[in-house]
Amino acid sequence: MARRKRLKLSPPKEGVTVSDSATINKRQVVRGTELTIRDIKGRFKFLYHTKTELPDGSFSEHIDVIGGYRGVVLHRTFRPEQVKTVHRNKKMRLHPASWRGDNALPKT
Numbered sequence: 001m002a003r004r005k006r007l008k009l010s011p012p013k014e015g016v017t018v019s020d021s022a023t024i025n026k027r028q029v030v031r032g033t034e035l036t037i038r039d040i041k042g043r044f045k046f047l048y049h050t051k052t053e054l055p056d057g058s059f060s061e062h063i064d065v066i067g068g069y070r071g072v073v074l075h076r077t078f079r080p081e082q083v084k085t086v087h088r089n090k091k092m093r094l095h096p097a098s099w100r101g102d103n104a105l106p107k108t
Helices: none
Strands: 016-019 021-024 027-030 034-037 043-053 059-068 074-078 083-086
Touching: 021 043, 027 043, 034 059
Parallel strands: none
Antiparallel strands: 016 043, 021 027, 034 043, 034 083, 043 059, 059 074
């Protein structure tokens, strides 16, 4: 079996703020919290929240998640408004190699 290499993530660019927690649907979300996205099949685990300052002074927000449906693991980016449910119970089962909680957040 081949060894997996750890990702070397670059630091965020100027004007970009990355955090491992966010408030979505009036609930505090931390790394590993399970979410359901509107019109997307499956469950996803929250990785990190990105806030980018635009040239006009406004902000653009995105969340990065990992997960999907049975047999498929996806790394996706969504807007916080697309989150349908913030789950309390952890029912999703991902292979340990696909969920690297220690390697999910870019170092600042």
